Amino acid sequence: MSTDIAVDIAAKASHAAKAVANLTTEQKDFVLQSMANHIRSASETILAANADEVATASANGTSAAMLDRLTLTTERINAMAQAIEQIISLPDPVGATRQIERRPNGINIEKRRIALGVICMIYEARPNVTADAGALCFKSGNAVILRCGREAIQTSLAIAKAMQQALREHELPDEVISIVPDPDRDLMLSLLKQDNYIDLVIPRGGEGLIRFVTEHSRIPVIQHFKGVCHLYVDQSADLQMALELLLNGKVQRPGVCNALEGLLVNKYIAADFLPMVATALAKHDVIVHACKQSIGYFANAQAIADSDFGQEYLAPEIAIRVVDDLDAAMAHIDQFGSQHTEVICTADQANAERFIRQVDSAVVMHNASSRFSDGGELGLGAEIGISTSKLHAYGPMGLEALTTEKYVVTGNGQTRG
Amino acid sequence: MSTDIAVDIAAKASHAAKAVANLTTEQKDFVLQSMANHIRSASETILAANADEVATASANGTSAAMLDRLTLTTERINAMAQAIEQIISLPDPVGATRQIERRPNGINIEKRRIALGVICMIYEARPNVTADAGALCFKSGNAVILRCGREAIQTSLAIAKAMQQALREHELPDEVISIVPDPDRDLMLSLLKQDNYIDLVIPRGGEGLIRFVTEHSRIPVIQHFKGVCHLYVDQSADLQMALELLLNGKVQRPGVCNALEGLLVNKYIAADFLPMVATALAKHDVIVHACKQSIGYFANAQAIADSDFGQEYLAPEIAIRVVDDLDAAMAHIDQFGSQHTEVICTADQANAERFIRQVDSAVVMHNASSRFSDGGELGLGAEIGISTSKLHAYGPMGLEALTTEKYVVTGNGQTRG
Numbered sequence: 001m002s003t004d005i006a007v008d009i010a011a012k013a014s015h016a017a018k019a020v021a022n023l024t025t026e027q028k029d030f031v032l033q034s035m036a037n038h039i040r041s042a043s044e045t046i047l048a049a050n051a052d053e054v055a056t057a058s059a060n061g062t063s064a065a066m067l068d069r070l071t072l073t074t075e076r077i078n079a080m081a082q083a084i085e086q087i088i089s090l091p092d093p094v095g096a097t098r099q100i101e102r103r104p105n106g107i108n109i110e111k112r113r114i115a116l117g118v119i120c121m122i123y124e125a126r127p128n129v130t131a132d133a134g135a136l137c138f139k140s141g142n143a144v145i146l147r148c149g150r151e152a153i154q155t156s157l158a159i160a161k162a163m164q165q166a167l168r169e170h171e172l173p174d175e176v177i178s179i180v181p182d183p184d185r186d187l188m189l190s191l192l193k194q195d196n197y198i199d200l201v202i203p204r205g206g207e208g209l210i211r212f213v214t215e216h217s218r219i220p221v222i223q224h225f226k227g228v229c230h231l232y233v234d235q236s237a238d239l240q241m242a243l244e245l246l247l248n249g250k251v252q253r254p255g256v257c258n259a260l261e262g263l264l265v266n267k268y269i270a271a272d273f274l275p276m277v278a279t280a281l282a283k284h285d286v287i288v289h290a291c292k293q294s295i296g297y298f299a300n301a302q303a304i305a306d307s308d309f310g311q312e313y314l315a316p317e318i319a320i321r322v323v324d325d326l327d328a329a330m331a332h333i334d335q336f337g338s339q340h341t342e343v344i345c346t347a348d349q350a351n352a353e354r355f356i357r358q359v360d361s362a363v364v365m366h367n368a369s370s371r372f373s374d375g376g377e378l379g380l381g382a383e384i385g386i387s388t389s390k391l392h393a394y395g396p397m398g399l400e401a402l403t404t405e406k407y408v409v410t411g412n413g414q415t416r417g
Numbered sequence: 418m419s420t421d422i423a424v425d426i427a428a429k430a431s432h433a434a435k436a437v438a439n440l441t442t443e444q445k446d447f448v449l450q451s452m453a454n455h456i457r458s459a460s461e462t463i464l465a466a467n468a469d470e471v472a473t474a475s476a477n478g479t480s481a482a483m484l485d486r487l488t489l490t491t492e493r494i495n496a497m498a499q500a501i502e503q504i505i506s507l508p509d510p511v512g513a514t515r516q517i518e519r520r521p522n523g524i525n526i527e528k529r530r531i532a533l534g535v536i537c538m539i540y541e542a543r544p545n546v547t548a549d550a551g552a553l554c555f556k557s558g559n560a561v562i563l564r565c566g567r568e569a570i571q572t573s574l575a576i577a578k579a580m581q582q583a584l585r586e587h588e589l590p591d592e593v594i595s596i597v598p599d600p601d602r603d604l605m606l607s608l609l610k611q612d613n614y615i616d617l618v619i620p621r622g623g624e625g626l627i628r629f630v631t632e633h634s635r636i637p638v639i640q641h642f643k644g645v646c647h648l649y650v651d652q653s654a655d656l657q658m659a660l661e662l663l664l665n666g667k668v669q670r671p672g673v674c675n676a677l678e679g680l681l682v683n684k685y686i687a688a689d690f691l692p693m694v695a696t697a698l699a700k701h702d703v704i705v706h707a708c709k710q711s712i713g714y715f716a717n718a719q720a721i722a723d724s725d726f727g728q729e730y731l732a733p734e735i736a737i738r739v740v741d742d743l744d745a746a747m748a749h750i751d752q753f754g755s756q757h758t759e760v761i762c763t764a765d766q767a768n769a770e771r772f773i774r775q776v777d778s779a780v781v782m783h784n785a786s787s788r789f790s791d792g793g794e795l796g797l798g799a800e801i802g803i804s805t806s807k808l809h810a811y812g813p814m815g816l817e818a819l820t821t822e823k824y825v826v827t828g829n830g831q832t833r834g
Binding site: 018408 | 435438439512517518520524526529531533534612616617631632635637655658661662664665669751769773774775777778779780781782783784785786788789790794795796806807808809810811812813821822823824825826827828829830831832833
């Protein structure tokens with residue numbers, strides 16, 4: 001039963017994908033503007049559906065944070081439409097061609113960028129992801145299947161309906177952007193087996209969700225488990241700069257994946273730097289978990305055992321460790337990092353280069369805040385997800401990560417000898 | 418039990434991968450030359466192990482084709498060493514950096530190419546894959562776990578031992594190139610769950626093996642199911658050129674995945690072209706499966722129903738269909754193709770461009786033989802596999818496909834506002 005529904009959803013999306021793959025940039029941008037307009041026009045309908053769902057979620061005792069993410073307002077709907085208008089301004093990756101080689105026999109080899117086909121997004125109760133992901137997948141020439149959390153299905157359906165009106169006006173099938181109307185887990189499992197029709201699965205949510213999807217999917221999955229990001233302050237660091245990077249990384253928005261969770265301090269500067277750190281963190285009420293060598297500098301730090309590093313606090317809370325040198329810092333990151341974002345603060349170019357080369361992380365930074373590790377700040381314009389596994393994409397994923405390249409070979413009758 | 422062994426193999430490979438990731442190109446090329454030398458020096462040992470395995474396989478009634486692939490000779494061992502020397506001459510993808518953007522706030526964004534980590538190759542009784550895959554993974558900065566068919570394990574161990582001698586001489590761990598010493602299926606299944614340690618699985622073999630691996634793997638799998646390649650001869654084609662492309666694609670080496678399995682002929686030239694085809698294919702004893710509109714041109718063709726197209730003959734055998742126009746040809750390819758290689762022969766640039774843009778295939782060709790669809794012919798130098806699914810790589814995969822890119826962000830203390 002759930003298999004039949006999954007096959008139907010996936011097959012229709014796959015069929016719809018063919019209609020999008022070869023649209024010109026102008027055509028796609030025109031439809032996207034129409035989507036933004038329809039979302040604005042449908043505000044009342046969307047808000048009504050959302051109000052019902054917020055009431056239900058609230059009655060079911062949903063957490064305040066989740067209710068906040070679920071709740072739409074006129075301003076938030078307008079922001080959704082603006083986000084689509086921003087996607088219009090991004091360059092279209094589809095069709096970009098790069099010359100590879102002209103072979104001695106005269107055949108010419110190029111690679112040309114094409115859409116992936118069908119993307120399946122699995123996410124929680126965030127209605128704005130519906131509009132964002134729908135628009136990003138469309139701009140990159142893909143169809144998308146959106147499977148959101150049960151709390152937000154009616155809101156998502158209302159948003160998708162507005163976008164589908166724009167599709168229809170341009171004679172494109174509704175299934176270019178389809179919503180899974182049923183939160184049934186068996187249906188999700190069946191969707192994850194439709195590797196004949198679906199090209200990529202992007203789960204967004206907690207580590208549990210992503211592990212569950214990875215375990216059950218026969219389709220490639222973009223994995224983004226967590227962000228345990230470190231700042232290593234090297235012997236030659238500008239300590240004032242290091243302090244600013246620390247505060248920006250830990251205090252500015254502690255609940256996000258590119259916030260700092262660990263501070264590593266070179267032992268030669270510990271006596272100078274840690275008192276500065278203690279004063280600054282105390283001012284921001286940051287809870288400190290300190291190693292034996294650093295705990296003495298803090299008034300209220302909790303001791304941390306060597307094996308307890310690597311926590312993702314997502315809160316004003318940080319682990320601090322004094323390390324012997326750059327190699328010890330990199331060994332710590334290798335053991336406790338999450339391949340998300342790692343930062344070195346140093347004036348020593350050779351150390352910076354060694355850190356950049358050797359640290360295995362999707363984003364490696366020198367003298368810049370870990371908070372820059374997202375699609376918008378890295379110049380991608382908008383982000384469909386972040387990959388902390390290396391296949392297909394590594395790090396923040398923009399439109400290009402929703403495409404691949406095919407080989408284009410042209411000749412004048414060449415045959416192989 | 419098999420899980421413990423799998424964890425041990427995978428963890429050691431993962432550890433070894435770190436030792437390879439940051440070698441310079443010069444260091445890697447030096448070790449590769451040493452591997453080639455050691456393989457030549459170990460000829461006698463390798464041949465002895467191989468002779469035993471060939472005798473066993475022969476006694477077990479193994480097919481002649483498989484025995485041929487399994488059997489090594491001094492010449493074949495030398496060819497293995499030469500293949501490694503050729504890999505030395507290929508450019509090293511690791512470390513290549515491309516500038517992405519300098520942001521208004523002054524941070525600079527680059528992407529830098531890095532190794533994937535650990536590759537697991539699963540293949541059948543082809544000892545030369547052991548040397549090839551070992552060398553390609555090493556050159557691209559990866560460790561590799563080689564799981565070959567039971568018939569060739571001792572031969573592969575002997576080859577790997579020679580390569581490991583080169584590793585040891587340069588103080589690199591044996592596990593940079595490791596052989597799974599046991600053909601046990603449970604062990605393979607356990608390996609396919611080691612997504613903490615293994616980054617990519619590349620199966621090479623029949624469709625059954627690849628589907629089995631895909632179904633059971635928690636690690637991304639490169640899929641190459643089959644090659645059902647078509648030649649579409651358009652209305653404006655140079656018919657002599659089309660005939661040469663057909664013969665080269667079907668007759669030169671019919672048993673390979675880039676051989677032609679289908680010929681689509683535009684109806685307006687059918688009466689001119691099909692008699693030429695009939696004469697030429699008869700001369701090469703090619704079995705013809707013809708549609709209703711073409712069968713009259715052939716003396717001994719077998720009728721084929723519309724639903725029976727899409728066979729991978731891997732033999733001097735071809736399916737022929739007359740189509741109304743370019744769109745009908747593309748619809749046929751969409752239904753029966755395998756996303757491997759598709760060819761159009763035409764003098765009409767607009768039709769060529771439409772075919773190139775719209776046909777969903779890893780390699781699309783205009784006026785060139787499908788037989789050019791392999792790594793060597795496309796200028797990759799050597800091929801680790803072919804992907805007919807779009808994630809990570811699409812089409813023939815060379816050294817670059819064994820790498821990914823990380824973001825490198827450099828600033829002078831910028832923080833996010």
